[in-house]
Amino acid sequence: MADLLIPTDRGLYCPAGNFYVDPHKPVELAVVTHAHSDHARRGCGAYLTAAIGVPTLQLRVGEKARIDGLPFGQSIVHNGVRVSLHPAGHILGSAQVRIEYRGEVWVVSGDYKTVADPTCDAYEPVRCDTFITESTFGLPIYRWRANNELVDEINAWWRGNVEQRRTSVILAYSLGKAQRVLGMLDPAIGPILIHPAVEPFYRTYQQAGIALPPAQCVDLDSARRSRGRGVLVAPSLPMDADWRAALGEISVATASGWMQVGSMRKRAGADFGFVVSDHADWEGLLSACRETGATRVLVTHGYTEVLSRYLNEQGVQSEVLHFPRIEVTRSA
Amino acid sequence: MQHFARLLDQLRNSGSDDRRVAVLHEYFQQRDARDAAWGLFLLTGQTVPRTVKKPQLLKWLQEESALPKWLLDQSLAEVSDLAEGVSLLVPDYNVDPEYCFATEVHRSHAAGSASFDQPPSSSAESTGEASGTPIKHLADTTQSTLFSLDEPIEQLAELDCDAALHQVIEQRLLALQHASPIRQRELVIRTWQQLPRPWHLLWHRILLGSTIARVEPRLIAQALARCSGIPPEVVAYRMFNGIAPTESSWEHLLSEPNAVAAEPGAAFRLESTQTWTGPIKKLGNPTDWLAQWTFAGPLVQLICRNGGALIWSAEGDLFNYGFPEILALSSTLPSGTVMIGQLVGTLDGALVPLVAEGSRLRTSTSRQFKFLKVLGEEHILFLANDLLEAEGSDIRGRPMVERQARLRELVARCGEGAVCRHNMPLDFATWPELTRLHRGAAKQSANGLLLSRIAQTNGQQRHVHWPVEPLRCFAMLTYAGQELFAPNEAGESTAGFAVQGGQTVAIVTTRIGGDVRKVLTDDQLRRIEEFFHNHMLRKFGPVRLVPPELVFELEFDAVYEEGKRSVLRLSRPRIVRWREDLRPADATGIDELRQLLPAIGVQQDNLGSP
Numbered sequence: 009m010a011d012l013l014i015p016t017d018r019g020l021y022c023p024a025g026n027f028y029v030d031p032h033k034p035v036e037l038a039v040v041t042h043a044h045s046d047h048a049r050r051g052c053g054a055y056l057t058a059a060i061g062v063p064t065l066q067l068r069v070g071e072k073a074r075i076d077g078l079p080f081g082q083s084i085v086h087n088g089v090r091v092s093l094h095p096a097g098h099i100l101g102s103a104q105v106r107i108e109y110r111g112e113v114w115v116v117s118g119d120y121k122t123v124a125d126p127t128c129d130a131y132e133p134v135r136c137d138t139f140i141t142e143s144t145f146g147l148p149i150y151r152w153r154a155n156n157e158l159v160d161e162i163n164a165w166w167r168g169n170v171e172q173r174r175t176s177v178i179l180a181y182s183l184g185k186a187q188r189v190l191g192m193l194d195p196a197i198g199p200i201l202i203h204p205a206v207e208p209f210y211r212t213y214q215q216a217g218i219a220l221p222p223a224q225c226v227d228l229d230s231a232r233r234s235r236g237r238g239v240l241v242a243p244s245l246p247m248d249a250d251w252r253a254a255l256g257e258i259s260v261a262t263a264s265g266w267m268q269v270g271s272m273r274k275r276a277g278a279d280f281g282f283v284v285s286d287h288a289d290w291e292g293l294l295s296a297c298r299e300t301g302a303t304r305v306l307v308t309h310g311y312t313e314v315l316s317r318y319l320n321e322q323g324v325q326s327e328v329l330h331f332p333r334i335e336v337t338r339s340a
Numbered sequence: 341m342q343h344f345a346r347l348l349d350q351l352r353n354s355g356s357d358d359r360r361v362a363v364l365h366e367y368f369q370q371r372d373a374r375d376a377a378w379g380l381f382l383l384t385g386q387t388v389p390r391t392v393k394k395p396q397l398l399k400w401l402q403e404e405s406a407l408p409k410w411l412l413d414q415s416l417a418e419v420s421d422l423a424e425g426v427s428l429l430v431p432d433y434n435v436d437p438e439y440c441f442a443t444e445v446h447r448s449h450a451a452g453s454a455s456f457d458q459p460p461s462s463s464a465e466s467t468g469e470a471s472g473t474p475i476k477h478l479a480d481t482t483q484s485t486l487f488s489l490d491e492p493i494e495q496l497a498e499l500d501c502d503a504a505l506h507q508v509i510e511q512r513l514l515a516l517q518h519a520s521p522i523r524q525r526e527l528v529i530r531t532w533q534q535l536p537r538p539w540h541l542l543w544h545r546i547l548l549g550s551t552i553a554r555v556e557p558r559l560i561a562q563a564l565a566r567c568s569g570i571p572p573e574v575v576a577y578r579m580f581n582g583i584a585p586t587e588s589s590w591e592h593l594l595s596e597p598n599a600v601a602a603e604p605g606a607a608f609r610l611e612s613t614q615t616w617t618g619p620i621k622k623l624g625n626p627t628d629w630l631a632q633w634t635f636a637g638p639l640v641q642l643i644c645r646n647g648g649a650l651i652w653s654a655e656g657d658l659f660n661y662g663f664p665e666i667l668a669l670s671s672t673l674p675s676g677t678v679m680i681g682q683l684v685g686t687l688d689g690a691l692v693p694l695v696a697e698g699s700r701l702r703t704s705t706s707r708q709f710k711f712l713k714v715l716g717e718e719h720i721l722f723l724a725n726d727l728l729e730a731e732g733s734d735i736r737g738r739p740m741v742e743r744q745a746r747l748r749e750l751v752a753r754c755g756e757g758a759v760c761r762h763n764m765p766l767d768f769a770t771w772p773e774l775t776r777l778h779r780g781a782a783k784q785s786a787n788g789l790l791l792s793r794i795a796q797t798n799g800q801q802r803h804v805h806w807p808v809e810p811l812r813c814f815a816m817l818t819y820a821g822q823e824l825f826a827p828n829e830a831g832e833s834t835a836g837f838a839v840q841g842g843q844t845v846a847i848v849t850t851r852i853g854g855d856v857r858k859v860l861t862d863d864q865l866r867r868i869e870e871f872f873h874n875h876m877l878r879k880f881g882p883v884r885l886v887p888p889e890l891v892f893e894l895e896f897d898a899v900y901e902e903g904k905r906s907v908l909r910l911s912r913p914r915i916v917r918w919r920e921d922l923r924p925a926d927a928t929g930i931d932e933l934r935q936l937l938p939a940i941g942v943q944q945d946n947l948g949s950p
Contacts, residue, residue: 148407149415149428153537168353249862257355268428269419280353318411 012089012107012114013140015331020116020140024109025089027056029116032331039091041118042102043068043183056084058093060129061101063212064183080129083108096120097131098286099184100213106134115300116140119309121285122292123152127191127218128184131288133299138306140329141297144287145265146311152265152289159192162282165261166197166239173236175255179278180263182206182243184286187213187220189241189263192284195221199234202226203242228254265289297324341539343367344379344505348542348553357559364555364563373587374506380593381585382552383560388509390549391516392524397426397548400525404532405431423544430540433533506585508535513547558656568594572656573607580650580658607641607652608678608728608736613790613803620778620806621771623791630740630794631766631774632725633786634805636897636911637684642722642760644670644677645732651683659683665759666722672754676732679747681724681763723763724751725790740794781808782936787897810895811936813910813928814919815839815848816888817868824869825856837913838888841930845888846908848933852894854914864918891922899936908933 013020019031027037034051041047043057043065050069057065059077066075078084080103083092093103098119105116115136122131162178169176180186182205190210193200200223202210207225214220224230226240231254234240245260246252262278265285273281288296293315297305307316308329319326350363364383368376402412412429419425512531516524528547535543545552561576568575578593616623623629639654649670651659660667663683727747728736735743744765751762766789768774778789788807793800815837825833835852838845857865871890878885896910908930919926 147415147418148405148411149419149425151428151432165353168350172355172359174355259353259355270424271420314411314414318408321408 012109012112012138013116015329017332019331022089022107025087025091025107027086027089027091029105030118037086039105040065041096041105041116042099044099044119044181047118056091058095058101058103060216061103063215064099064101064209067208067212068183094132094134095129097122097125097128100128100187100216100218102128102184104132104134106136112137114138114140115302117142117296119144119287120292120296121152121288122296123289124155125188125286126155127188127213127220131296133296135301137302138304139297139300139302140306140308141293141315142287143293143307143310143312143315145285145289146293146307146315148290150265150268150285150289151291152283152285155192158282158284159194162189162192162261162263162284163194163197165259165280165282166193169259170198170237172257172259174257174259175231175235175237176239177245177255177258177260178239178241178263178282179244179260179276180206180241180284183209185263185284186210186241186243187218188286189282189284190220190223191218193221193239193241198237198239199224199230201230201234201238201240203240205243206241231255341503341505341508341542342536343371343375344382345539345542347379351553351555360555360559361562361566364560365566368563368567372504373590375504377583377587377590378506378509378585380560380579380583380590382546383555384557384579384583385551385554386583387549387551388513388546390547391513392528392547394422394548396521396524397528400528401426401429404529405429423548423550424541426548427540427544430532432537503535508539508543509546509585516547557658561656564594570594570596571606573609573652576656576658577606577650580660607643607650607656608680608734610639610641610654610680611802613805614801616791616804616806620775623804626769626771626774628794629791630744631768631777632763632790632792633766633781633784634788634790635682635684635723635785636787637682637723639680639682640722641728642666642669642677642679642681642724643729644673645675647675649673663720666720669722669754669758669760672758673750673760674731676729677750678727678729679722679724679750679760680726680728681722684721684723686719686721720759722760724760725763726792737796739796740792778806778808782811782898785898808897810897810914811899812893812895812916813839813848813933814891814922814926815894816845816924816927817886817890817892818845818847818888819883819885820872822882822884824865824872825852825860827856831855834883837892837894837910839928839930839933840925845924845927846930848908848930849894849896849910849913852913852915854895856915859915860918868918888924888927891919891924891927893917893919899933901937908937 010023012024013022013029015021018028018033018035020029022029027039028035029039030041030047031038031049031052034049036053038049038052038055040055040057043061045068048055048065048068050073052069052073055065055069055073055075056078057075059079062075062077066073069075078091078093080093080095083090083106085091088109090108092106094106096102096104096118098121102118102120104118104120107114107116113136115134115138117140119142120131124130166176178189180189182203186202186206187210190200190202200221202223202225204225210220210223223241226242228250231238231240231251235254235256240255246255259280260278261280261282262273262276263282263284264276265283265287266272266276267278267281268283297319303325305316305319305324305326306329307319307326308331312328316326316328344367347363347367351360354360354363367379371379398412402409405412407415407429415429416422416425419428512527516527519527531543532540542552557576557579558572561572561579564570564575565572575593583589583593638659640659641652643650643652647670649667651663651666653659666683724747727743727750728734730746730750735746748762751758751760754760766774766777768777774789781788786808788805791804791806793802816839817835818838819834819836821834825835827833832851832853833856834850836847837849837852838847840846860868868890872884872886875886875889876884877887893916894910894913895916896913898911900909900911901907
């Protein structure tokens with residue numbers, strides 16, 4: 009039987025249903041797993057995404073884009089192909105795509121994580137014949153700690169900075185990671201500021217009913233008022249002299265799975281690194297592959313060769329998913 | 341162990357020396373002697389010799405983690421640091437994540453019930469005096485304290501969050517030293533199983549003999565002084581004499597000194613020196629002042645007592661490593677002599693600036709521990725400014741004239757060409773006369789004048805430093821690091837500046853100091869970055885080469901020649917401003933700079949002959 013999904017230069021294509029999953033280029037119909045820019049591109053004719061993720065995707069692909077929301081677990085039939093979305097636990101509204109055609113089931117994981125995260129629906133394993141998995145952290149050195157330990161670590165660091173009258177800056181990707189970090193912060197310690205790039209997503213999270221502490225969009229004035237006490241969550245460090253003056257002495261921490269490794273921390277140039285990742289760790293990847301019951305696993309995004317080789321050695325048929333001219337971006 | 345791990349975290353997150361002293365103080369205050377001794381041992385950069393061979397450790401790791409060898413190798417390669425890699429790959433032995441916290445609660449309820457609270461009967465007290473070398477000491481401890489080879493593994497106490505640093509090290513790590521490979525395997529694996537995951541990295545660092553931390557001894561001395569009430573200089577001196585990770589060593593370190601005199605290393609507290617930038621005549625009557633040249637080099641006290649010598653920096657660091665010729669003065673100078681002066685380096689009679697590559701003085705001021713590795717070729721001189729103690733008595737209260745006379749006499753005893761010289765007071769009667777001398781400072785390789793009040797006065801500033809006007813030139817930027825002007829630990833950044841050298845350009849400095857990001861505006865930095873982006877010629881690793889088109893005004897202390905080919909270099913260059921109005925043709929010529937070189941020969945005179 010022919011493959012249900014094939015890698016093309018425009019992305020993962022379903023010939024039977026005539027749609028793409030997370031296309032790299034504009035196409036007529038795109039099923040989008042989540043709103044990170046390496047998965048959601050502007051300019052498609054129509055988008056299908058998880059209902060709860062529609063406002064976030066709208067911010068990413070523009071107000072005029074046509075987006076249909078599909079609640080988790082419900083299915084639609086398009087050109088005879090049954091499509092349903094299931095929580096992937098990566099960010100708010102991130103979904104796995106289940107595709108069923110003539111009795112065969114494929115699941116595209118998108119980006120996913122298996123550890124608990126209160127800011128999004130928990131990952132659900134979905135039974136399938138073929139599973140397409142990411143492998144961003146596909147090495148056994150990547151093993152995440154429990155959420156509560158991270159919460160303690162981050163708040164202890166913030167408190168330590170307040171004692172030393174330093175402003176804390178946490179560098180985090182503006183969608184998903186920033187909100188997850190915000191959810192971890194204890195507002196009793198001091199004021200919480202967010203970068204303008206973080207703010208719109210902060211609002212969509214709140215509108216979706218995710219409990220986040222009060223946070224103010226940063227300007228020079230609020231930065232000055234929070235100097236030495238506050239924490240700023242931002243995708244990058246403000247380099248401008250006015251900002252530096254307003255924030256005063258700062259301590260910078262990066263929140264990313266890459267912070268697991270000391271040499272990466274050094275390369276990132278942050279004083280501190282918090283190992284907060286929205287991707288599955290090694291064990292998470294293996295358990296996900298196991299729990300789908302898939303007899304074939306296609307590996308994309310990351311340590312593809314490693315994971316694929318290991319799965320084959322473990323008796324699971326696996327291949328690396330090769331896209332023509334793929335642009336692999338590593339987001340954490 | 342958790343306290344020590346937390347201390348390391350806090351030190352990492354400390355923005356100032358005060359804060360570092362405070363967290364060290366808190367740690368030492370709370371730990372008992374045996375734990376504190378080990379903590380101190382590791383904080384001073386000492387290591388426990390590696391007892392487990394790497395291939396063996398990796399073999400056990402592979403067995404335990406059940407990962408194929410290729411995957412293990414690839415993972416370790418990704419991490420590059422062995423201790424870190426092993427820590428990340430040790431499997432989870434189904435440790436309940438709440439285990440740590442649960443144990444802590446349990447412990448506080450049932451204190452004293454666990455077997456771990458009774459340390460093995462023969463403790464470290466029986467071994468190692470403070471003077472013993474740590475490594476010898478470790479072997480002693482192993483023999484006396486630890487398990488014999490055939491002792492059943494079951495008798496190992498549990499390790500948990502409460503396990504003290506000394507318990508983990510002495511009962512697990514030192515036990516490996518004389519164990520058979522089979523027993524080593526059992527010890528290592530049991531430790532993996534029992535030790536809470538957050539301390540794994542620390543454990544593997546110690547196990548593999550990596551340096552854990554290297555806190556400046558001065559800060560540790562301050563923290564310990566605060567704990568014990570003993571003067572920091574006494575603690576620092578005792579630390580210098582050697583630290584063994586034992587209770588007795590710790591107790592000796594903090595034992596009450598009988599009298600300051602009984603501490604042969606104790607230094608005097610130095611009076612502060614004010615930097616003078618105003619008109620010199622405001623200092624009053626010129627005849628009230630004694631003037632001496634100052635040079636690039638650390639200000640130190642040279643203490644000769646009881647047949648030994650010590651070199652203390654003004655900041656409270658011991659400089660004894662690396663200056664054997666200065667320490668040898670203790671055989672010439674009478675016991676009970678304390679002098680204050682500067683250490684300067686000379687090469688072929690000319691002063692070597694501190695910034696010169698490989699200068700002993702350069703490394704000595706910041707990184708004490710590198711002394712023995714980076715030995716420069718220059719001669720080190722001690723230029724004595726003043727005599728503080730003579731024949732065992734404090735003479736700081738004696739008249740300046742008398743002190744200078746006795747100093748001259750003492751230095752003369754060292755003989756012609758000795759490493760100890762008298763920094764001769766300058767002859768002057770009026771301020772204009774001194775100003776004239778001051779203007780010629782660069783020719784003397786001096787960086788200013790030290791003025792000391794001759795008469796004893798209360799409350800008035802006694803020492804004033806009158807620095808030379810910095811020299812200036814126009815130079816072209818030729819290369820910079822990947823991140824433009826990103827300062828390193830010493831506050832310098834990679835940047836090549838060149839002057840006009842006839843047919844070609846001559847690079848006169850490879851790094852730039854000062855806070856470049858403060859001197860240049862954000863807009864200027866952005867435009868310079870843009871220039872690098874658009875005009876980069878070549879890239880050598882992180883260094884980006886551009887055509888010499890941007891001209892900067894630089895400030896520097898002096899010019900000197902470096903290396904066999906006598907390349908001209910600037911001493912302590914700083915950017916003053918970006919001269920966007922100047923073109924490369926306007927840059928300073930190399931010959932102009934060469935004229936600023938101190939004349940050789942003049943040197944010998946002003947370095948103060950005996």
